[in-house]
Amino acid sequence: MALKKKRPQKSLAAGRPPILQRQPKSITRKSTKALINKHHLLEKRKKQALAKGDDAGVAAIDAEIQALGGLDAYQKASLQGQREDRGGDSSRVLMEWLQPCLTAHKEGSGRMLKMLEVGALSTQNACSQSGYFDITRIDLNSQGEGILQQDFMERPLPKDDTERFDIISLSLVLNFVPDPKGRGDMLKRTTEFLRAAGRYLEAPSLTTNFPSLFLVLPAPCVTNSRYLDEERLVGIMASLGYAKVESKTTQRLVYYFWRREGKGIARRFRKEEIRAGSTRNNFAVVLGYIMDLMSRRAATQARILDIW
Incomplete structure (x- = not known):
């Protein structure tokens, strides 16, 4: 009678159904x-x-x-979206634009420039690793150490220049604001946190680029919106005192670098259709309503005082 071949015993764990499947490294x-x-x-x-x-x-x-x-x-x-196979870190574009200016500044033994990164997701992006910036990182839901959990719209306003910044980064932040008026308010609020234009007497080479705002949006927000195109965005930013220095458009994103030149001339930008089409999206930026309301109130108060 032939002996049966003895099979190796399996562990108890091997006989259990899997309790937890390993999560995929990424989603499509x-x-x-x-x-x-x-x-x-x-x-x-x-x-x-x-x-x-x-x-x-x-x-x-x-x-x-x-x-x-x-x-x-x-x-x-x-x-x-910041992975290499998804387009990578958007701040690399900013560093490409600023590298000549920053290199000259560092060779002159200049101070580190102060950056406010709104909506920060990582402490290891190109700006963080460059050695040129002293970065304050904030986000609504901090993803780790080095990122302060804070709403930019509720951040206390600076008391003086020591609390202001040379540059603000809004990379894929403005599009997260749910309404057009809120987006206009956010852009307007950036001006409160930047140093005044022309305050670089100790480093004249910086005046061509600072103080500044780095703005990144999904490309369709500008290229395929009923209510916003680049010309209108330039007008909105000009009314806040910003001038466009650099821009770049890819299939997925639009990148803008704006230099703060002054207080600007207040204008009202309503939600107005500038491009028709059933395939357009509804992304818009509205600016001026709060300012107009304050002006009307001030005028009303002035008339009351005149009456009395």
Whole structure:
């Protein structure tokens, strides 16, 4: 009688069904884009529900956002976009533009320039590793050490130049603001945190680029919007005292580098259709409503005083 071949004993663990599958290293570009777009849409709907006082609607939308993974999932999707195979770190474009100026500044033993990075996702981007910047990083939902959890719109205003910055980075931040007026308010608020133009007497080579704003948006926000194109964006920024120094457009993103030249001339930019078409998106920036309201109030008060 032939002996049966003895099989090696399996461990108990080998006989158990897998409890937790290893998470994939990344999600596809299509899934990343869908998650980000859905998050933006929900934030916009939430803003509208809040304006109407629809508490039940706000609660329902919050539940949808949490089902998607909340702000944390949105940021992880955004981080995927900074991988080399997804377009990489947007601050590399900024460093390419600034390298000649920064090299000359460093050779002159100049001070490190102060940068405020709004919506920071990493402490290891090109600007952080360059050695030229003293960076303050803030984000609504900090992803790690070195990034302060803070809302830029609620950050205390600087008391003096020691608390102001030479450059502000808004990389894929403005498009996250859910309404056009809020985007205009954010751009206007950047001017409060920058040093005054012409304050580089100790380093004249810096005046061609600083103080400045680095702005990155998804390309369709400018190239395929009903309410915004580059000409209109340049006009909005000029009214805030910014001049365009550099720009770059890729299939996915638009990059802008703006130099702050002064206070600008206040203008009102409504949400007006400038390009028709059923395939256009509704991204817009509205500027001037708060300023107009304050002016009307001041005029009303002046008339009352005249009467008395």
